[in-house]
Amino acid sequence: MIELLRKVSLFDQMTDEQLEHILSIAQRRTFPAGTVLFHENDYGAAFYVILKGSIKIFKRSAKGEEKVLTLLQSGDSFGELSLIDGRPRSASAATLEPTSVLVIAEQPFHELLRTHYDITRRIMAELCQRLRDTNQHVHDLTFLDSRTRVIKNLILLANRHGQRSGNLIAIRMPLNYDELAQMAGVQKNVLAEVIRDIEDRGILRLSPNEYTLDLSKLRS
The missing domain is CATH 1.10.10.10 (Winged helix-like DNA-binding domain superfamily/Winged helix DNA-binding domain)
Structure with missing residues (x-):
């Protein structure tokens, strides 16, 4: 299990002892294809790391039309935004195939950010990249x-x-x-x-x- 965690960019610089701590505060869960992990506007109660499989992050209009924002695979993480700002989920997440994830609840997630600056910095970098991707997407749709x-x-x-x-x-x-x-x-x-x-x-x-x-x- 530790070797799986080493493949996750957030954790690849951590020691075995630190990785054991991650495992102690996380739950491993496996979901079949088509499982919605959370809906837009849900309360954000957990942070997710994909161990195997793939996830789509999407929004749905009032008419039921779906817009896929991004696709994530093993090694990617998601769900941190609402844990950081305390607001509801900004989008929904669903599995595209049988998928295994690590789930870290809100309080352990915040403790992790306080005690491991390298993880905090990587999450900040990921959020910055998503903002850049959004700006580029708006440009593409326009031009x-x-x-x-x-x-x-x-x-x-x-x-x-x-x-x-x-x-x-x-x-x-x-x-x-x-x-x-x-x-x-x-x-x-x-x-x-x-x-x-x-x-x-x-x-x-x-x-x-x-x-x-x-x-x-x-x-x-």
Whole structure:
């Protein structure tokens, strides 16, 4: 279990004794695909670290329309925002596949921040990156056309979650058309047109739980 924690960027500089302390204040839980861990506007009672699997963070409109904000995989953490500012959850979180997480309750989380500045600093850096990502997303929605947004989001997924072999990057994630369209801010029929086009050009290959990008063809 300690070796799993070492793969989490928040904890990779900690000693075995410190990691044992993390395990003593956390609960390991496993959820099936499609489980909502919390809803937007819920009270924030816990911080989560993904050990295995993947999570989508999303918002839903009054009409029930869903907008995926980001996708997280093993080693990522989430849920700290409402614990820090004391306000309700700003978005919802759900599993995309069977997922194991470490759950740290509110009080132990705050004690962890007080006693481990390196963890506090990394959480601050993560929150800053999310703000930068939001600013970039607003820019993309304002200035980029639909095709460019779709391709850019595929590249971002590849950079963050992909495994590279030469010019090929495989993204092992069960992401469906609805979620990809939401991330790119396009209608699903527009997404389908772009996907068909880049598949025909050999840039993208799709399988049930994997996407493969060919960088050499993308550059050309």
